[in-house]
Amino acid sequence: MTVLTFRPLAAGEEDLFDSLPDPLPELRQASFADGLASGGFAHSRAWIALADDKLVARAAWVLPPGAVGRPWLERFDAASPEVGAALLTEAHAALGGPLPYYAAAPAHWRQRPESKAVVDVRREAARRAGLVERGERLRLTWAGANLPATSGRHTFRPVTGEDEIRSLVARIGRPDIVTGAETALAVLGADLASAPLPWLRTAKWLVSEEVGLVAAAGDHCYPLIGYLGLLDAGAREELIAEAVRVLSGAGAREVVADVDSYRVEVLAALERTGFRQVRSRIVLT
Missing domain, CATH: 3.40.630 (Aminopeptidase)
Incomplete structure (x- = not known):
């Protein structure tokens, strides 16, 4: 036996x-x-x-x-x-x-x-x-694919300070992308969707008052889009591409992004920008 x-x-x-x-x-x-x-x-x-x-x-x-x-x-x-x-x-x-x-x-x-x-x-x-299964998050990677050309309709600039980040995050509510949310929660107790600054304080934050903001983080485990939140969904691909340009311009050969599996419109935008799925994480608590 x-x-x-x-x-x-x-x-x-x-x-x-x-x-x-x-x-x-x-x-x-x-x-x-x-x-x-x-x-x-x-x-x-x-x-x-x-x-x-x-x-x-x-x-x-x-x-x-x-x-x-x-x-x-x-x-x-x-x-x-x-x-x-x-x-x-x-x-x-x-x-x-x-x-x-x-x-x-x-x-x-x-x-x-x-x-x-x-x-x-x-x-x-x-x-x-x-x-209990709570959801699934997909990890995608950009590894040098050609980025779409800019439309010229939007101008992105560095944020003026942390208050501007907090104000826009509050207006956005549900971001399109938060990468490494599970690790941020465990390490710092930080909720990347509502309070990303403790985890992404050293990221390069870019903003357009009409479009939204994005955090391009190059000093974590690997270059990543840490946070991307939109006020204008029509600019999604352009903001993704802008973050990748910032990171690749600083030498990144690969950029990662995490998205909830049910956010099909965000997933499609990432794939049109040259990202490809590499992993899934099923969240059980």
């Missing part, structure tokens, strides 16, 4: 955690040892499931050093939803309750049967462990 054991990862078992084959290698997950070295992973926040000493599930929650928020589930693989749910349930009890899970998936994963099968196991396991 198979005996299942659920327990935290012990020091020196980093190779054991990584011994389970990665079912979605295109996502390029960091090894547990690398995450441990950077300070985001910890043995106390990594759990494994063993079936007669064979690894059948693993989970690791990450929290960057100095972060003020709660850890989130970053690495999770399981042989079945049943085993995965049991592992998460045991870990949640030890960690003080269910924690958010940002389930990474390849671009267009629903149209790829092998990828869908892996993602569905993770989603079902999380659901059985008490998490």
